[in-house]
Structures are given as C-alpha cells and as structure tokens.
Amino acid sequence: MQMPLVLPIDDVLDELSDVLAAGNRAVLSAPPGAGKTTRVPLHLLAADWRADQKIIMLEPRRIAARRAAERMADMLSEKVGETVGLRSRLDTRVGPKTQIEVVTEGVFTNLITREPDLPGYAAVLFDEFHERSLDADLGLALALETQGALNEDLRILVMSATLETGRLTDMLGAPLVQSEGWAFPVETIYLGKSQDRLEDQMAQAIRKALAGQTGSVLAFLPGAAEINRTADRLSGLSDDIHICPLYGALSPKAQDEAIRPARNGTRKVVLATDIAESSLTIEGVRVVIDAGLARIPVFTPGSLGAGLRTVRASIANVDQRRGRAGRTEPGVCYRLWHEEENRGLPKAPPPEILATDLSSMLLRLADWGDANPFALQWLDPPAKGQVKAAERSLHQMGLLTEGGQLTKDGQTAVRMPIHPRLARLVIGAQSDADRALAALLAAMMSEVGLGGRQIDVSGRLAGFERDRSARASALKQRARQWAGTKAEPSHQIGEVLAKAWPDQLARVRPGDRKRFQLAGGGGARLPDASPLEGQDWLVIAETAGQSGGDPIIRLAEPVSEAGALKILSVTERAFADYDPKSGKVVARRQKCLGEIVLSETPLQKPDVHVTADAVLRAIRDKGLGILPGAEALRRIQARAMCVRDQMPDALPDFSDEALVDDLDAWLLPILEAKGLQAIEKSGLEEALQVRLGWEHASRLDELAPRNWKSPTGRSILIDYESDQAPLIALRVQDVYGMTHHPAICDGQIPLTFSLLSPAQRPVALTRDLPGFWKGGYRDMRKDMKGRYPKHDWPEDPASAQPGGTRRR
Incomplete structure (x- = not known):
C-alpha cells in the first residue's frame, strides 16, 4: 500500500513522545484521516519506556482492527503476524516477533480480566474512543485500575476524533495533545425530506450526485437492510460505476472491495453504515450523501445485549461523515434533510454503557474480582437500574451468586466470548445431542446476520448450516469446541432455547393470535404476515421496536405446552384487581407458569396481602386520584407542597411521583392492617401523618396551618x-x-x-x-x-x- 510521506499527525508525534516519557497517561485528539491509527503505534516502538514490551491498540470493530494491522504491516513491508499482529474473535495472527497487537475491544477486556497486571505490555492505546462502546469504556476503567494498583509503568493513551476532550482529560488527569489535521473545503447541499421510502430517496440522490459531480460516492445509511434495498434501486447504472455495500457482517473480501480505490476509468458508490465514519479510510471519495440516521443500542430485557433503534444522527456523526468528502480535494456533501433541522440534532450519540444490557460487563467484573461497577472510574458511570437488571438476570441464569461471585457455571460462561445467555444455552444442555445443538445455536446467534433474516430460529439455523463462508466455518469450529462432543445435534430447538430463556417463554393471548404473554412478565407481538402466527407457545430470543405498546418479536421458535411445562414449574397464587368505580377488590386463584395464567377460579375472601397488592398496582397504573379518600390526600399534599415551594428542605417531597415511589413505606403497612379502610379519608390521613413523622407533622402545622x-x-x-x-x-x-x-x-x-x-x-x-x-x-x-x-x-x-x- 502506498502511503503519503507526510500526514497531519506527524506534526505532533514528538510532542506525544515527550508527554508519554514524562507521564503515564495522555489524550490525543486528531480528526479522521490524520493518520493516528497507523503512525502513532509505529512511532512509539522507539520509546525508551517500552523496553521491548508490546504495545496493544484497541479498535471498535473487527474490520477496523484488520485494516489497521494490514496497513501498518504494509508500511513495514511485512505481513500481519510479524512486527504487527492482530487479535479478533475470528482472526488471530500473532507471532514471536510481534511488538504491536491490534485487537478488538472485546478481546482486550477478556485479556485484562485474565491477566490484570498486563504482563509484557508497555502501553494500551484506545483508538476511536469517541465511539464510546461498552467494551471501550470497560477496558479503560480496568486499565486505569491496573495502572493504579498493579503496573504503574503502563502507559494509557486515549485517541479520539470528535469526543469533547475536556471531560476525558479531567477524568484521567492527563495532558491533551492536539492534531489539527488537514481538510479541503466541503460544500454542503441540503436536499430536504420527501415522502419516498429512504432507499428511493437515497438512490435518487446518488443518481443526482453521479450526474453532477466527479469522483466516487460514499453514502451513509443506518443498516444492512437499507443498504441492500438501495443497491437494488441502483441496478442499471453504467458499467463504469460499481456499487459496493460496506457493513460489519460482510466477508473481509467484500469489505476490502468497498474500501480500495476505484480502478482507473471507473467510479465507485460505497453504501455504508457508520462503520465508515472514522475507523476506515476509503480512497477516492469526494462526494458524501448522508441520510442523517443512526442505529443506537436500546436496552431490551431478555434479548442479547441491546436492541437497535433508528434515530436522528448527532451533530458529531454528521460532521464526521461530511468530512469524508474533503480528504484529498474539495468535495460535496448532500444531506437528506432541511438545514433548519440541524438545530434539533443531539450534540453527540449516547454512550453505549447508558443504553445496553450490562450482564456481560458484570460477568467480566466478577471474573476480574469485583462485580461492583461503581468501584471503578468511568467517564459515564452505568445506571443503577440497569446494573440491578443485569445482576438479576445473571442470578436467574445461575452464573452469579447473590454475593456477586462467579458460580461454577459462571466460571465456564466467562471463558466463552459470547453473551451470557448464549453461554447459558450451551452450559444448560443435558445430553450430548442437545449440547451440540445449543453450541451451534449460540455460535449462529452471536453474529449479526448469520443464517439469514427469518424470524424462526429453525429457519436461520438451516441457513447457517448451509453457509460455507469463512466466518460461518470459523464459528462452526468454535461451536464444536464449546460442545465438546462429536454427537449430531438434536432437533429440540424450542426446548433447548427455553432452558436459556425461561422468562421468554410466551403463550398467545386470547382473541389475538399475534400477541403473546411472557412468563417473565409483559408481552410481545409478532410482525405482520409472520410464519409463526397461529402458534400457541413460543420461546422468544430477540425483540426490537414496538407495535401497539408491545415489543416486536424478531427471533423466536415454537415450543409445545408440554415442553414449556418441563422448563418452568406450575405455581398457584391468589391475585386481585382493585376497581376504583365500585371501590371493591375482585380476586381469583390462579395456576401460573411464571406470569402466564393457565387457569383461574373466583376467590371470595382474599387475604390482606392480596388486597394490598391490588390497590398498589392500581395506584401505580392510574394514579393516586382513584382513591376514595383522595380529597383528604390532596389537602395534605397541597399544604406540604406549598411549604416546599418556599422552603425545599423543610419537609419530605410530597409530589405524586414521590408518594407513588414510596407506596410500600407509607401506604402498604396500613393497607395490610386495615384493608380497604386504609384508602378512605381517615385512613389516608393517618398514613400520611406516619409518612411525615411527628417532627415533620408538627412543622407542617406550624408552617402551613389548616385554619x-x-x-x-x-x-x-x-x-x-x-x-x-x-x-x-x-x-x-x-x-x-x-x-x-x-x-x-x-x-x-x-x-x-x-x-x-x-x-x-x-x-x-x-x-x-x-x-x-x-x-x-x-x-x-x-x-x-x-x-x-x-x-x-x-x-x-x-x-x-x-x-x-x-x-x-
């Protein structure tokens, strides 16, 4: 590969060397294309503090890691595996001469949890940190712990293209090295929105750009489905224009075809996800077309990690995309929205740690030795609610003890580079045949796009078994290793899946064949024209998006009722609903499979606990105004809020939100003692006086008297x-x-x-x-x-x- 003799990053390499010689932390800010990914690791090989130890550099994606390793090796006239090595989930090329290891972020978190002192490594480089993946945030938090307690000579360098570096330098206590980069001017043209489908609008914009501009085109779309539909719309272009999709699930050969420059006399249209924003350089592009959309993770209980939601791209995203048009000459950026809409764009995308399932992270922290994430140093700490949900999930799967320690199964699961639910799938299989099936399913479901897009797991598995690509073959080999058996896979797909997803067992709701009740609570809905419509029982492996208030099922498999009954035990419970209109509680005795009601009979005299539960659920659903004594409550509440408006610290919060959040403390005891009399006027007044306490009640009478x-x-x-x-x-x-x-x-x-x-x-x-x-x-x-x-x-x-x- 022919590289330019001079790149923008070269101007600050000596400054960076001086900073890392004087201290053990630094932040490097350099725009896309400045050359930091390839120049910095090679430059640091000459540092005295390295002392023949390795440099490890993290990349957010496999394609970025592979391309970075290949480019550096080419600059040294070597092959990957010599001075520059590569480690990713499906591709490892490291040899005895390797001094720089380019790794994916997940590989690094595996490495550091197994060897916390990072023996043999002199520096950890976090490339493209602005993408803020969960593994990058976790890797940095663990590296800081290693540096602080086990290896103070370890250098940590965080490199970013667009991240606001002020917070990062403050958190690290590290100096900032700034590379300004070089960029040619880029004209921005706003095409506005239309009522057409996205792929139709994008295809029209691409044809417009090809007719009015020179050079190759880079078009940004939110996902593979939109890319493939846009490619279909562009069929029939002239032979000298090549359409090249670019997204993570493609083979390395197809990715390389998209990245390399167009051949002489031809032009290229690259249809890419945000993978091309900063991690990769695509030669020859002077026209960018941006749909202005991005896929961000959204926490989806019971699924593998987070679901993805299509949202408006952030200012940071669209600015990076625009800059891709001005790398080698003046360029043009077409935007498929109106200019005034820029005011409504978020400043930056949310960090993944705030929006995704944290069970994999907690499992790694337990392996590290401390499952408490709040003991670590974060740029953005995880939300307590999501940590609790992840802990609960790991406990239910039997991978983590109540004390936060790995169970025996947890110790096995943490060594498998897949989501904990998929590890549970393999570990929980009883027979050799079921274990062979479970491992095959886990391998397939660990990679996006494998097996096709069918909603039924069996359909995808058939596609995966037919797939002869290098990626599929590597994963099938992994599956055989996980299974530890040469037995032929069984055909009990539903029951094998249900052992890993017992809370995702679902029964069709009466009167609507598309809607299902989940054993773990809540519901889900089949998409229109689904081949699974008509099934009575499903085990749901993945949901995304919503329809009619329920998540939409994206991956599931039928299971028989007998199969479901083998997974969960039938329980009996008394259950009641409070009717605000009549002021009465209607109770029944239910036989349940988790939250799925199999049958029920009337219950004439529910106990106080059932009554109390019914009332509290009704309040949480419809508000405090449904209570017969609500007028008395409102009078006390109004007095208290009047005082708090003027003197915020004088009394506890008496807003509806605070009272509902605290129902178990102030209303539940009197409900269990007095039944429905507790929600009449006198009962509510008594309960609220208890919540206030004698001191605050006296203070309320003093500051806001009744008369x-x-x-x-x-x-x-x-x-x-x-x-x-x-x-x-x-x-x-x-x-x-x-x-x-x-x-x-x-x-x-x-x-x-x-x-x-x-x-x-x-x-x-x-x-x-x-x-x-x-x-x-x-x-x-x-x-x-x-x-x-x-x-x-x-x-x-x-x-x-x-x-x-x-x-x-």
Whole structure:
C-alpha cells in the first residue's frame, strides 16, 4: 500500500513522545484521516519506556482492527503476524516477533480480566474512543485500575476524533495533545425530506450526485437492510460505476472491495453504515450523501445485549461523515434533510454503557474480582437500574451468586466470548445431542446476520448450516469446541432455547393470535404476515421496536405446552384487581407458569396481602386520584407542597411521583392492617401523618396551618389547592381593624384574602390588606354602602372594630 510521506499527525508525534516519557497517561485528539491509527503505534516502538514490551491498540470493530494491522504491516513491508499482529474473535495472527497487537475491544477486556497486571505490555492505546462502546469504556476503567494498583509503568493513551476532550482529560488527569489535521473545503447541499421510502430517496440522490459531480460516492445509511434495498434501486447504472455495500457482517473480501480505490476509468458508490465514519479510510471519495440516521443500542430485557433503534444522527456523526468528502480535494456533501433541522440534532450519540444490557460487563467484573461497577472510574458511570437488571438476570441464569461471585457455571460462561445467555444455552444442555445443538445455536446467534433474516430460529439455523463462508466455518469450529462432543445435534430447538430463556417463554393471548404473554412478565407481538402466527407457545430470543405498546418479536421458535411445562414449574397464587368505580377488590386463584395464567377460579375472601397488592398496582397504573379518600390526600399534599415551594428542605417531597415511589413505606403497612379502610379519608390521613413523622407533622402545622383565626374569633379553613393558594374567604367586616397582613411559612407567604360581601359574594382579592384599605376599599365602599346600608362601611376600616351590622 502506498502511503503519503507526510500526514497531519506527524506534526505532533514528538510532542506525544515527550508527554508519554514524562507521564503515564495522555489524550490525543486528531480528526479522521490524520493518520493516528497507523503512525502513532509505529512511532512509539522507539520509546525508551517500552523496553521491548508490546504495545496493544484497541479498535471498535473487527474490520477496523484488520485494516489497521494490514496497513501498518504494509508500511513495514511485512505481513500481519510479524512486527504487527492482530487479535479478533475470528482472526488471530500473532507471532514471536510481534511488538504491536491490534485487537478488538472485546478481546482486550477478556485479556485484562485474565491477566490484570498486563504482563509484557508497555502501553494500551484506545483508538476511536469517541465511539464510546461498552467494551471501550470497560477496558479503560480496568486499565486505569491496573495502572493504579498493579503496573504503574503502563502507559494509557486515549485517541479520539470528535469526543469533547475536556471531560476525558479531567477524568484521567492527563495532558491533551492536539492534531489539527488537514481538510479541503466541503460544500454542503441540503436536499430536504420527501415522502419516498429512504432507499428511493437515497438512490435518487446518488443518481443526482453521479450526474453532477466527479469522483466516487460514499453514502451513509443506518443498516444492512437499507443498504441492500438501495443497491437494488441502483441496478442499471453504467458499467463504469460499481456499487459496493460496506457493513460489519460482510466477508473481509467484500469489505476490502468497498474500501480500495476505484480502478482507473471507473467510479465507485460505497453504501455504508457508520462503520465508515472514522475507523476506515476509503480512497477516492469526494462526494458524501448522508441520510442523517443512526442505529443506537436500546436496552431490551431478555434479548442479547441491546436492541437497535433508528434515530436522528448527532451533530458529531454528521460532521464526521461530511468530512469524508474533503480528504484529498474539495468535495460535496448532500444531506437528506432541511438545514433548519440541524438545530434539533443531539450534540453527540449516547454512550453505549447508558443504553445496553450490562450482564456481560458484570460477568467480566466478577471474573476480574469485583462485580461492583461503581468501584471503578468511568467517564459515564452505568445506571443503577440497569446494573440491578443485569445482576438479576445473571442470578436467574445461575452464573452469579447473590454475593456477586462467579458460580461454577459462571466460571465456564466467562471463558466463552459470547453473551451470557448464549453461554447459558450451551452450559444448560443435558445430553450430548442437545449440547451440540445449543453450541451451534449460540455460535449462529452471536453474529449479526448469520443464517439469514427469518424470524424462526429453525429457519436461520438451516441457513447457517448451509453457509460455507469463512466466518460461518470459523464459528462452526468454535461451536464444536464449546460442545465438546462429536454427537449430531438434536432437533429440540424450542426446548433447548427455553432452558436459556425461561422468562421468554410466551403463550398467545386470547382473541389475538399475534400477541403473546411472557412468563417473565409483559408481552410481545409478532410482525405482520409472520410464519409463526397461529402458534400457541413460543420461546422468544430477540425483540426490537414496538407495535401497539408491545415489543416486536424478531427471533423466536415454537415450543409445545408440554415442553414449556418441563422448563418452568406450575405455581398457584391468589391475585386481585382493585376497581376504583365500585371501590371493591375482585380476586381469583390462579395456576401460573411464571406470569402466564393457565387457569383461574373466583376467590371470595382474599387475604390482606392480596388486597394490598391490588390497590398498589392500581395506584401505580392510574394514579393516586382513584382513591376514595383522595380529597383528604390532596389537602395534605397541597399544604406540604406549598411549604416546599418556599422552603425545599423543610419537609419530605410530597409530589405524586414521590408518594407513588414510596407506596410500600407509607401506604402498604396500613393497607395490610386495615384493608380497604386504609384508602378512605381517615385512613389516608393517618398514613400520611406516619409518612411525615411527628417532627415533620408538627412543622407542617406550624408552617402551613389548616385554619386561620380572624379578629372576630372565627376559625376559617385555608384553601391550599386554589390557584391563589393559600386562600381564605371571609366577609370584609371580619378584618376591620387589621393593620398587618397575615402570612404563613414563617411570614414568607402572605395569605390571599377573598373578601366577601354580606351576601357571601367575592368583591375583592388582596395579599396586602393595609394597601387595600388605602386604595381598592374606597371604590368598593361606594358600591357596597348603597347595596347594603345596614352594614358598617367605615371611612377608615384600619381603625374600625370588626363586626357585622352598622353601629347604633
């Protein structure tokens, strides 16, 4: 491969060497195409601190790792496996002379959990860190632990193209080395949206670009399906224009065909996913066409990792894509949206750690020695809810103890480079034939696109068994190793899958053959025209997207009811629903398979726990307003929220959200003690007083009293729910003689007086009584004196006696 003599990164290589000689951490910011991926590792080979130890560089994708290794080896006039080696899940080329190892991020997390001190390695380089994969974040967190506790001489270099480096340098306490890069100007043309399908709009834009521009075209689409449909729309172009798909599931040969320059006299149209944003350089491109879409991970319980959702691409994404047009000469970028829509784009894509299943990460941390992810240093720490969900999943699969330690099965699973559910699939198989089948299924399901796109697992497995590609062959060999047997695979696909997905067993819902109830709770829906429609029982391996509020089933297999009953035990339970209209609980005794109700009979007298559960579920579903004593609750709530608006720390949060989140603490005990009487007025008042506690209840009465005593001795209820709260309504005559306006909350919130005529009609509203006496009262007096002559309307009400009728 002929490389340019000078690249932008060359200007900062000496500075980078000095930084890493003086300290053990650095951040390198360099735009795509600056040359950091190939130049930096080769330059660091000469560093004194390396002392014949290896440099390991992480890449986010297999194709990026392979291409980086091949390019560096070519620069040295060598083959991969000599000075520069490669390690990925399906391709390892490392020899005794290897000094630089280019690895995928998942390979690195496997390596560091097995050898935490990283013996034999002098530096870890995180390339394209801005992509923020889960494995990259985990790898960095573990490398920092290694450096801090086991190998302080280890160098850590984080390289990024677009990431805001301020947070990263602060977190690492590391200096920043900045490469400005070189770029030619790129004209941006907004084509706007149309009502056409995406592939039709993209094909039209490509034809427009080919007719109006020179050079090859790089078009960004969200996924393989859209790429293949767009390629179909472009059939019939001239013979000198070659259409080249580019996505991760393609063979290395097909990927290389897309990346290499177009032959003399020809042009190339590369249809790519975001794989071409920064990790790869495609020669000869001067036109970019961007659909403005991206696929991001979305946590999907019960599936393999995260599902993918198509969203608007971020500013960082579209800017990187645009820059691809100006690598070697001035270029053009066509965007399939309107320019004003840029204002609504997110700044950057969300880190994967915030949106994906964390069970693989927790399993690795348990192998590392500490399953608590919050003990590590993260740029973005994982969400507590997702950590809990992952822990629960690993416990259910028998891979992790309650104390966070690996079980015997967990120790086996963590050595298998696949999702824990797939490892559980293999480990849980009983017979040699079932284990052979399970291993084959695990291998197929570990790679996107293998076996085809059929919704039924058996259909995909047949496609996988027919596949003779290098990728499929390598995975079949892995499957034989995992199975540890030469037995022929069994045909019990549904039952074998159900052992790994017992919570994903599903029965069709009555009255709708597309909707299914899952044993683990919730539902799922078959897509339209699915070959699985008509099945009574399924085991669901993957869902994505939603329809009618339910996730859409993307991969499943039929299973018999007898097969389902072998996996889960039938249980009996009492279950009830609370009906807010009648105020009653309707109960029944159910036979269940997980959350699937097999049969039920009426239950006349449910116990207090069943009743309490019914009420709490109804509240969580429909809100506190369904309770018969809701008015009493609202009065106390309004008083408390009035105080908190002025004095946030004076009382606990009494919002609906806070009360519902805390139901088990304040309402459940009195429900179990008093039954449905607990949600009547007196019961709710008692429960809320308990939630407040004596000290806070006294403070509430002090700061927001229920009543106010007028000068005439009347006790008047304060309305805290009004728009003018706190509000009291009383006759004008009741406040004669008052020269100061009353207030609550230690004098911070004045009461609103709704002053009434003798006929009890509002005639004035004030929060400043002394000011009212001097102003608005005079006009009101003229009117009222004529209407109600028997009542007292003094000229100076501030000095008058409170009372009712005119003095004699």
